[in-house]
Amino acid sequence: MKQSNMLIPTLREMPSDAQVISHALMVRAGYVRQVSAGIYAYLPLANRTMQKFKAIMREEFAKIGAVEMEAPALLTADLWRESGRYDTYGADLYRLKNRDQSDFILGPTHEETLTMLVRDSVKSYKQLPLNLYQIQAKYRDEKRPRNGLLRTREFIMKDGYSFHQDYESLDVTYEDYRKAYEAIFTRAGLDFKAIIGDGGAMGGKDSQEFMAITPDRTDLDHWLVLDKSIASLEDIPAEVLENIKQELAAWMVSGEDTVAYSSESAYAANLEMATSAYQQKTKVVSQEPLEKVATPDCQTIDDVKSFLGVPEEQTIKTLLFMADGQPVVALLVGNDQVNDVKLKNYLAADFLEPASPEQALEVFGANFGSLGPVGLAEDIRIIADRKVQDCHNAVVGANQDGYHLTGANAGRDFTAEYVDIREVREGEPSPDGKGVLKFARGIEIGHIFKLGTRYSASMGANILDENGRSQPIIMGCYGIGVSRILSAVIEQHARLFVSKTPKGDYKYAWGINFPKELAPxxxxxxxxxxxxxxxxxxxxxxxxxxxxxxxxxxxxxxxxxxxxxxxxxxxxxxxxxxxxxxxxxxxxxxxxxxxxxxxxxxxxxxxxxxxxxxxxxx
Amino acid sequence: MKQSNMLIPTLREMPSDAQVISHALMVRAGYVRQVSAGIYAYLPLANRTMQKFKAIMREEFAKIGAVEMEAPALLTADLWRESGRYDTYGADLYRLKNRDQSDFILGPTHEETLTMLVRDSVKSYKQLPLNLYQIQAKYRDEKRPRNGLLRTREFIMKDGYSFHQDYESLDVTYEDYRKAYEAIFTRAGLDFKAIIGDGGAMGGKDSQEFMAITPDRTDLDHWLVLDKSIASLEDIPAEVLENIKQELAAWMVSGEDTVAYSSESAYAANLEMATSAYQQKTKVVSQEPLEKVATPDCQTIDDVKSFLGVPEEQTIKTLLFMADGQPVVALLVGNDQVNDVKLKNYLAADFLEPASPEQALEVFGANFGSLGPVGLAEDIRIIADRKVQDCHNAVVGANQDGYHLTGANAGRDFTAEYVDIREVREGEPSPDGKGVLKFARGIEIGHIFKLGTRYSASMGANILDENGRSQPIIMGCYGIGVSRILSAVIEQHARLFVSKTPKGDYKYAWGINFPKELAPxxxxxxxxxxxxxxxxxxxxxxxxxxxxxxxxxxxxxxxxxxxxxxxxxxxxxxxxxxxxxxxxxxxxxxxxxxxxxxxxxxxxxxxxxxxxxxxxxx
Known part of the structure; x- marks a missing residue:
């Protein structure tokens, strides 16, 4: 192809609105152009990279018997009313009316469409399993589209759906997909991890996420490509190296997810789902009496800790959430952070949000800063992190503004359900006991779920089994963010090319070292x-x-x-x-x-x- | 591929809502399913046929230096406001708002998007010509979606756009596309004609349509595939053959366009644009005086003709149109039909519609049935078909209900602009003088236009020429209806398979004989x-x-x-x-x-x- 025939609008400077390097480079190198916020045109180079990636996917999916089709993107709202998602999906759903004033949506995913198509065609277990996929534009009206192709309102997705008579068959296909995804991302030249993911939002039971790991900004060996004239990093003058480090540090670390992985085993999970090893301490402690103490101006755990002179592990933080409209109290030790996803999944709630000051006042009779678990109404659920079990004679809010209680003890002073609801921290022991947790940032490029009967049950997609009995179809679903792959590959293959002029000046400039399989x-x-x-x-x-x-x-x-x-x-x-x-x-x-x-x-x-x-x- | 892995929901009966055979068969053979009115899912077989067609297109477009890209389908209304089409496109445009209440549309075509992208990247004549295309879902909120994939609300289209410094360069690319389209449709096994088309709706100057010809319902040699047991048509008993003929006739002839083509030359045009040979007759006639005669209950030309005993070619039909809001009178001989497209193009009007009874009363002072060109206000334009020149001492409406004038003569009694505005009829001489016109029904599968500066001028897409002078970019655009191809190929390759049972009974059943290149x-x-x-x-x-x-x-x-x-x-x-x-x-x-x-x-x-x-x- 002659370059004079191509539309490759390269820019001399980095675009000023880009915060992550992949966004900056894909615009500067003429791969994409934004048409409106979060909506991009894939120019010829990007189109070729995506075509190459699609070809890899098609090859790997053919190996596992997945069959390509194409559903429409413009969907009647009636389909989504059947599953209930028309009302619950929220503001991300593009809604429109046609000329007859009927309600339509632009599909963000296609569980309903595929369930309907299979429901209307498949009546017997003999017609299963089926494994269908499509590669297509999807729509989500993101509140804050950003970072190039990482969060957009129109994006290309590969979405697959499988249909089974039983969970054993689903397990086989799920495992096929897991291997196919690994093969695809490996062939695409991506550094990725398959991790334990959160399937809650999709109504799933079992799920795995595939994360492209964002390179560490301080890893010069990764980022720099030295010209022949420069033998090693040591040759580069300190002030030049400092500028280079600053240039690297100036780019935001992309990837909205944190991956927690074991330093020594295969354990890897989204931070949202990650756990660490925990064993309850067996310690006999004499329980002190409850005592109310004035703690003026103490709003945080740190304030209370230093005012009362107690160690952090003897303080309990009390939070209030609204889970599907019901108040739920969460307790954590000291400055531990609550992990909303774990809490939401434990509660099996559809919606979980922090309570407002007004709601807190109603439940506790006090304002934020002085909340505590003692003396609450009996019908208020209290969910405590497992580590709260090790917290004796604790300091908790007194449910009176400006006061705390000391000597609080679970069992005697309050009752709680003990669950893992805290966010793990780097360096904690891996849950499988091997090594410690390390963190990395990642870009979600794939996700596989076991959906079960979430859609087939609500939409009446049933089959007759060997004995003529009706049962809902068991489903799985499998997604890859195709346009996001372009961001991920550039994020991982962006490089600073360092060279030395004949005069001895050092220069560096950004570029891409595309891996062979995805290079346009x-x-x-x-x-x-x-x-x-x-x-x-x-x-x-x-x-x-x-x-x-x-x-x-x-x-x-x-x-x-x-x-x-x-x-x-x-x-x-x-x-x-x-x-x-x-x-x-x-x-x-x-x-x-x-x-x-x-x-x-x-x-x-x-x-x-x-x-x-x-x-x-x- | 194992068929047990495929979703091919064949039906025992023809779907009851299908009127054209391609629609019926693509549903019955399990190629597609309708999701909502005019919105289809392409099941695995249809997907494969379209993939094969896309591959043919990509090969042929690579040969002419056309480069693939992909613009978004969800477009900000601002783009369409720049071209003016946001206000003029009408009810077919899907309009929606995003979460910020900004106006968006679903793209029915992409002139604006591509013009914007090129405008923002291309500044010099040196960067031209460019030739870009995409294959993508398009959206038109059709009033009456119908006939399977022939008229849908979401459809797959290949749309290409070329950008040039001058018309010579556009002509070269236009000709490249014409040849590429012929190669593509030939390879796809389609019986098609490249015809003179109407580019008016797209603001174009020069255009050509590619029509897949609908087989004649009476051509048994085309439709029937006889089993080995049947030597020839003559073997089939008369009553069976009669049933077969009725079965064929029961299907609506698909194709919304009529193609007029010469029996002996390459001349072929959409009926909307077709002309026939015409030479003004040189005949000296003595002009009779105008005379008003009562013509009670005469509403049509046929009524007047038989009531007054005059030949049809001595009667003039008077019609009133509103062209961009202005009244325009059209005159035709006898029962000749006006061709709206020719009239609209001659007037260079954006909108042309028949006038209402109220508007007619205002212009003529009379009601429909008695309208005539004599005595109208001077500022009313009268457009007469060329054949009106041969109409002497004519009968025209008297502009008084229940009366006509006889002895009307152009020049003396009224003044008109003479233009070809009539619809040609089968059997008239071809305009190139070779052979006579024949008609066939066709499905529009491709269309190429010379757009000129319609979009570049309104959107400010300019380049600097060799002398540093700014000029608007010259554009062409080139479309192929990809999903419609599936309808066209099935329409042409549907067959009735006739067989004889061992008992001697004749049976016939519908099926498809897919051509090799597009078979799934x-x-x-x-x-x-x-x-x-x-x-x-x-x-x-x-x-x-x-x-x-x-x-x-x-x-x-x-x-x-x-x-x-x-x-x-x-x-x-x-x-x-x-x-x-x-x-x-x-x-x-x-x-x-x-x-x-x-x-x-x-x-x-x-x-x-x-x-x-x-x-x-x-």
Whole structure:
């Protein structure tokens, strides 16, 4: 493909509104353009990367018997009324009316549509299992779309749905998908972890998330690509290195999820679901009497701790939540943070939100800062984190503004359900007892769920079993954020190219080192001087030669300055660069392998075998 | 692919709501399902046909340097306000608001989006020409969606847009597209005509439509596929043939357009644009005086003609239109029909509609049935068809209810602009003088336009030319109805399979003979008895053999009655059927080539070469 035919609007500067590097680079390198907030056009380069990713998916899904189809995006609200989601989905759902004033939505996912299609066609267990998927634009009216393709209002998703007679069959397909996802993300050149995820929002029972790990901003070995003229990091002057570190630190760490993983085992979970090892301490403590003490101006645990001179592990924090409209009290030790997802899942609540000051006043008779579990009405549920069991003679709010109680003891002074509701912290022991928890930021690129009968039951999708008895179909669902993959791959493969000028000045510039499988083209073929007929002829010969050997080639045939061609090339980030320069008359070109930085002059006759050797080494 | 893994919900009966055969068959054969009025899910078979069609398009577009991208479907109304179409597009435009109450639309086409993207990136003539396309869901809130995929509210479209410095460059790309479209539709196995189209609605100057021709309902050679047991049509008893003819006639002729084409030349045009040869007659006639005559109860030309005893060619019909709100009178000879599109294009009007009785009364002082061109206010434009020039001493309405004028002559009694505004009729001479016009019904599958500066001028998409002067970009646009292709191909390849039972009874059943290039699979491999281990093993061997040789194979591994497997197979319509039946133990299978009806028994070792020979003969 001739670059003069392509729309690749590269920019000289980083776009000022971008906070994460993938967003900045995908705009600057001319992959995408925003059309309106959170709504993007995928320009030709992005389209090619997505096509390559789609091809990988189609190959891997064919292996597990998944069949592609395509449902509409514009859906009658009646479908969503059947499942109940029309009323519960909230403001993220795009709603519209057609010319007859009937209600429609733009599909954010397609559980209802696929359930309906299968319900209307499948009547017998003999027709199951079925495993259907589609690759399609999806719509969510995000409150705050941001970070390029990471959170958008229109996005491309692969969504798959499987239909089974029993859970054993679902387990097989779920495991097929887990392996297929691992194969897909591995082939796509992504650094990812399969982690325990939260399926609560989808009504699921079992789920796994696939997270692309965001590189650590301080890992210079990861980020920097040194020019041949620079032997190692040590060569770079301290003040230049400091600037580089600042440049790296200036970019927001992308990925809205934190992955907690074991330093020594395969354990990995979304922070929302992560647990750490806990064993109740067996300690005999004599219970002190309850005593009310004035704690003026003490609003936080830290305030109380220092005012009363007690250790943090002897203080209990009391929170109030509204779970599906009912007040629920949560207790945690000291400054432990509550994990909403764990609490919500334990309560099996559809909605959980922190209570308002007014609601707190009603339940406790006091304001925030002095809440406590002692003396509450009997019908108020109290959920305490497991660690509260180890907290004796504790300090709690007195339910009177400006006062706390000391000597509070569970069992005697209040009753609670003990559950793991705290957010784990880095360094705590892994729940499987192997190693300690480490944290990383991740971008959710895939998610597989066991849905069970959530949709089939409400929508009446039943089959007759071997004995002629009707039963709801068992379902699974499987998503991949296709447009988000583009963000993830650029986030992981963005690099700072550091070079030294002949004068000895150090320069650095951002670019992309696309992995081979997702690069829009394999080779960037650059003619330095398009007005040189010999160079032009050699370029055409090499383009034909490379394409004949199966390489996808982008030929920069533009009449532009060579500096601008090379900087565009660094931005676009194809794996191999072939430059037709001064030695064109001798048939000699320069080959550069982007990932290794290898650069070599080679005669046109030896180009193909050289490329084969150089790329095999990767 | 194992058929047990596929969702192919075939039906025993034709769906009762289908009026055209393609709609009926695509539902009955399990290709599609309607989700809501005019909104369809493409089930796995339809998805595969569309994927194959997309692959053909991508190959042909790569040859002309067209580059694929993907714009969003959810568009900010601001873009459409820039072009002015937000206010003028009418009720077909889906409009919605996002959570901030900003106006959005669902894109029915993407002129604005692409114009904006190119405007914001391209500043110099050196960056042109550009030729971009996408394949994507489009939205039109059709008043009356109907006929399966022929008129839907969500549909898949390939839309391309080209950008040029001058019209010469546009002409080159337009011609490239014309050839690419011909190559695509030819490869897709479609019977089509490239015709002169109306580009008025798109603001275009030059346009060509590609119409898939609907087969004539009376052409038995086209529709019937006779079983080996029936030598020719003559063998079929008259009463059976009569039933077959009625079955064919019962299906509505699909295609909303009429194509007028020359019996002897390449001339072909949409009826909306078709002209016939016309030369003004040179005839000296003495002008009679105007005379008002009572014509009680005469409302139509036929009434007047028989009441007054004058030939039809001596009567003039007077019509009133409102063109962009202004009254315009149209005159035609006798019962000639006005062609709104020709009239609208001549007037360069944005909107043209027939006037109401009230508007007619205001302009003529009379009601419909007595309107005439004599004595109208001077500022009323009168557009007469060219043939009115040959109408002397004519009868026209007297502008007084119940009266006509005789002896009316243009020039003396009224003044008109003479233009071709009549609808041509079958049998009239072709405008190029070669042959006569014939009519056929067609389905619009493609359309190419020269847009000019319609969008670039209103949206400020300018470039600097060689001399640094700013000029609007010249544009072309190019559409293909991808989902509609599925309707067109089934419309043309639906067949009635006629067979004779051993008892001598004649039966006929609908099915599809998919052309090779668009068939979802190449081969339907059917195991008659899946409980026979030898048959099962042979089936697997043959599936592997065929797939290894590059055939796409659908293997019917279902435990169903053989009759139901064969009738499903006839409906689905794959080009080749391989049946593993009674002779499985000998390694012998039956091969049937659907288009020729050839059926042959062959040993598994000779299967591949037999298929090669049999399909080469096609």
């Amino acid at each position: 083209y394999d080779v960037h073929l650059i003619t330095v001087n398009v007005k040189d007929d010999q160079a032009q002829a050699l370029t055409q010969t090499i383009e034909d030669q490379l394409q004949g050997a199966g390489y996808d080639v982008l030929t920069d045939d533009r009449n532009e300055r060579v500096g601008s061609k090379f900087s565009d090339s660094d931005l676009i980030g194809l794996p191999i660069r072939v430059t037709v320069g001064k030695k064109a008359s001798e048939g000699i070109v320069e080959v550069k392998i982007k990932t290794t930085g290898d650069s070599i002059e080679v005669h046109q006759d030896n180009l193909l075998e050289t490329l084969e050797i150089l790329t095999k080494e990767n | 699979y190449d081969v339907h491999l059917i195991t008659v008895n899946v409980k026979d281990d030898q048959a099962q093993a042979l089936t697997q061997t043959i599936e592997d053999q065929l797939q290894g040789a590059g055939y796409d194979v659908l293997t019917d591994d279902r435990n169903e009655r053989v009759g139901s497997k064969f009738s499903d197979s006839d409906l689905i319509g794959l080009p080749i059927r391989v049946t593993v039946g009674k002779k499985a133990s000998e390694g012998i299978v039956e091969v049937k080539i659907k288009t020729t009806g050839d059926s042959i028994e062959v040993h598994q070792d000779n299967l591949l070469e037999t298929l090669e020979i049999l399909t080469k003969e096609n």
